[in-house]
Amino acid sequence: MTIATLTLNPALDVTTCTEKVRPGHKLRCTAPRFDPGGGGINVARVVTHLGGRAMAVFPSGGPTGATIVSLLEDQQVPILPVPIAGTTRQSFTVDEGRPGDQYRFVLPGPELGADEQARLLDALFGVADADHIVVSGSLPPGCDPAILKRIAERCHRAGVKLAIDTSGPALAACEGARAWLIKPSLREAADLLGREITGEADEMAAAHALHDRGFAELVVISLAERGALLVGENAELRLPAIPVEAKGTVGAGDSMVAAIILASVEGKGIEEALRYGIAAGAATLMTPATELARKEDVERLYAGTVS
Structure with a gap:
């Protein structure tokens, strides 16, 4: 089966490094690295790298859109x-020193007309053998967050499992959508609930609240360096992070989502799927710039969590 992904606001990720970021100075940078970016695109890249079947659906315009197409084909x-x-947007990341702080500049992207949005959804739901759909990343300017509920409704009618990984008003609009899975960070979960989340018991209660409010059947909350937790109808699980030397953070969450879904497609249980997801997130942390998880790292880290 195929995991179809939708990226409504993709980006050409440009990464470089300079010794020190200072205002008012010309900053001499290293040769840039170019990667295809955006949540759904990253998910499709990781699924493919891990040996799964993916199909990335995304809007493409101008020279940056053409570059993303070329990079993905490569x-x-x-x-x-x-x-x-x-014209498809760019995102610009500057690493300060080796290693050092990372500065991420994210442009807004183009608006999508109603006909363009309709063609994107037709392409998404036209993917053959797609039993899972992932909508990941930010919405483009002017896009009604209600598009996510419309996608959820079509998934329910088609019997397709939907995973949503977004933030802000777009994520808030998913209340009652009953997706298969959502993956907010702890801060995003607090924003959805309109309150602070304090302590491990409260973290689990927050996940239950999002589940009970109809956001998704499975709620995975990323806890950054403390790992992740998962709540479902008959499931409650917390797993620690895998300690690694972090070289970059871009795409770690997308890698987690990709691995969780791929593990589910391959018949792994919920706990093993979450372990695999945490391993993929950690593997991406080990890679520089906007490079994503390497299969050999994911498999090695995952094997180390299985007793």
Whole structure:
């Protein structure tokens, strides 16, 4: 079966390094690295790298859109780019020193017309053999967050499992959507509930609250360096992070989502799927810039968590 991903606001990720970021100075940088970016695209890349079947659906416009298409083709990631009138955005990351702080500059991206949004959804639901759909990343300017509920409704009608990984008003609009899975961070969960979350018991209670309010059947809350927790109808689970030397943070959450879903597709239970997801997130932390998890690292880290 195929995991279809939708990235409504993709980006060409540009990464470079300079010795010191200082205002008012010309900052001499290293040669840039270019990667195809955006939540759903990253999920499709990781699924493909881990040996699964993915199809990345995304809007593509202008020279940056063409570059993303070329990069994904080079990585042999199956894609369905949908042409748009606007120009696909860039995201710019500057690493200070080796190692050092990381500065991330994210541009807003083009608006999508109603016809462009409709063609994207038609492409998404036209993916053959797709039994899981992942909608991940931010929404483009002017896009109604209600689009996520419309996608959820179509998934319910088609019998397809939907995973949503977004934030802000887009995530808030998913209340009652009854997706299969959502993956907020602890801060995002607190924003959804409108209160602080303090202590491990409260973290688990927050996940239950999001489940009970109909956000998803499975609520995975990322706890950063403390791991992750999962709550479902008959499931409650907390797993620690895998300690690694972090070289970058870009794409770690997308890698976790990709591995959880791939493990589920392959028939692993909930606990093993979460372990695999945590391993993929840790493996991405080990890679520099916007590089994502390597299969050999994921498998090695995952094996170390299984007794």
